[in-house]
Amino acid sequence: xxxxxxxxxxxxxxxxxxxxxxxxxxxxxxxxxxxxxxxxxxxxxxxxxxxxxxxxxxxxxxxxxxxxxxxxxxxxxxxxxxxxxxxxxxxxxxxxxxxxxxxxxxxxxxxxxxxxxxxxxxxxxxx
Amino acid sequence: xxxxxxxxxxxxxxxxxxxxxxxxxxxxxxxxxxxxxxxxxxxxxxxxxxxxxxxxxxxxxxxxxxxxxxxxxxxxxxxxxxxxxxxxxxxxxxxxxxxxxxxxxxxxxxxxxxxxxxxxxxxxxxx
DNA sequence: CTATTATATAAACAAACACTTATATAAAGA
DNA sequence: TCTTTATATAAGTGTTTGTTTATATAATAG
Numbered sequence: 001x002x003x004x005x006x007x008x009x010x011x012x013x014x015x016x017x018x019x020x021x022x023x024x025x026x027x028x029x030x031x032x033x034x035x036x037x038x039x040x041x042x043x044x045x046x047x048x049x050x051x052x053x054x055x056x057x058x059x060x061x062x063x064x065x066x067x068x069x070x071x072x073x074x075x076x077x078x079x080x081x082x083x084x085x086x087x088x089x090x091x092x093x094x095x096x097x098x099x100x101x102x103x104x105x106x107x108x109x110x111x112x113x114x115x116x117x118x119x120x121x122x123x124x125x126x127x
Numbered sequence: 128x129x130x131x132x133x134x135x136x137x138x139x140x141x142x143x144x145x146x147x148x149x150x151x152x153x154x155x156x157x158x159x160x161x162x163x164x165x166x167x168x169x170x171x172x173x174x175x176x177x178x179x180x181x182x183x184x185x186x187x188x189x190x191x192x193x194x195x196x197x198x199x200x201x202x203x204x205x206x207x208x209x210x211x212x213x214x215x216x217x218x219x220x221x222x223x224x225x226x227x228x229x230x231x232x233x234x235x236x237x238x239x240x241x242x243x244x245x246x247x248x249x250x251x252x253x254x
Numbered sequence: 255c256t257a258t259t260a261t262a263t264a265a266a267c268a269a270a271c272a273c274t275t276a277t278a279t280a281a282a283g284a
Numbered sequence: 285t286c287t288t289t290a291t292a293t294a295a296g297t298g299t300t301t302g303t304t305t306a307t308a309t310a311a312t313a314g
Binding site: 019020022023024026027028030033034036037039040041043044045046047048049050053054056057058060068110113114117118119 | 146147149150151153154155157160161163164166167168170171172173174175176177180181183184185187195237240241244245246
C-alpha cells in the first residue's frame with residue numbers, strides 16, 4: 001500500500017459538482033441539525049406525545065396528567081422537566097397545584113404544527 | 128394508615144368530567160402514541176436529519192453521503208438501516224452502488240412535511 | 255403545629271443507541 | 285482469478301434515557 005495515493009472515494013468521481021453544490025446549500029450545519037434533532041427528540045417518546053397532546057387541548061396539573069395516563073407522578077414530572085428545560089411547556093403555580101401549558105412561542109407553535117402533521121384521523125378539530 | 132380509604136388523587140376531585148372526556152377523546156392510545164413517537168425518533172438524531180435533508184434534495188449512494196457528511200461508511204449504513212426498517216427510505220442497486228431515496232409513500236411524505244415545518248430560513252424552495 | 259396533598263429531585267438500573275473497528279459479501283476491473 | 289471498490293453487518297463500548305423507589309419541599313387543612 002502506497003500512502004501517497006489518496007483514497008479514491010466514490011464521491012470524488014461521480015457527484016456532479018453543480019449537483020453537490022445544491023445538496024450542500026440545503027444541508028443544515030451540525031449545529032442546525034442538532035437543534036432540529038432536539039425538537040424531534042422532545043416528541044420521540046410516547047409519554048411525551050401523550051402529554052403534549054393533552055396540553056394542546058388544555059392546561060393541566062401534574063397529578064391530572066399522571067391520573068389520566070395511569071403513570072407515576074415522578075415519571076410525569078421527569079418528562080415535564082425535559083419539556084420545561086427547552087421551553088416547550090411552562091407552568092404557573094395555583095395553590096398546591098402546578099398548572100402546565102404549551103408555551104405560546106415559536107417552539108410551542110412548532111410542536112403544535114408537528115403534532116398536527118402526525119396526528120390525522122384522531123378527530124381533533126383544532127390543535 | 129387505613130387501607131380501606133382509597134388514595135384521594137387530585138384528579139378525582141377537580142377535573143370537570145366533560146372536560147376530561149374531551150381530553151381523553153383526543154388522547155392517542157399507547158399504540159398510537161408509540162407509532163407517532165417512532166416517526167419522531169427517526170428524526171431525533173442530527174446525522175439522520177442531515178441524511179434525510181440530503182435525500183429530500185436528491186437520491187444518493189452511501190459513499191456520497193458518507194463523503195458529504197465526513198462520516199464513516201458503517202455509521203451512515205447504520206442510520207440508513209434504521210430508516211430502511213421503517214420504510215422511510217428505500218434503495219435500488221446500481222452496479223456496486225446502492226442508491227437511496229425517500230420513500231414515495233405516506234411515511235415519506237410525512238417526513239417531508241415534518242422537515243419542512245422545522246426547516247425555515249434554510250433557503251429551500253421546495254422539499 | 256401536625257398531617258396531608260402536590261410536586262420536584264436524586265439515586266439506581268435496565269434498555270436503547272450512536273459510533274468504532276473488524277469482517278463479510280458482492281460487483282467490477284485488470 | 286486476484287484486487288479493488290461499495291456496502292452491509294456484527295461485536296464492542298461509552299453514553300443517554302425512561303422509569304422506579306425514596307426523599308425533600310412547599311402549600312393547605314385540621
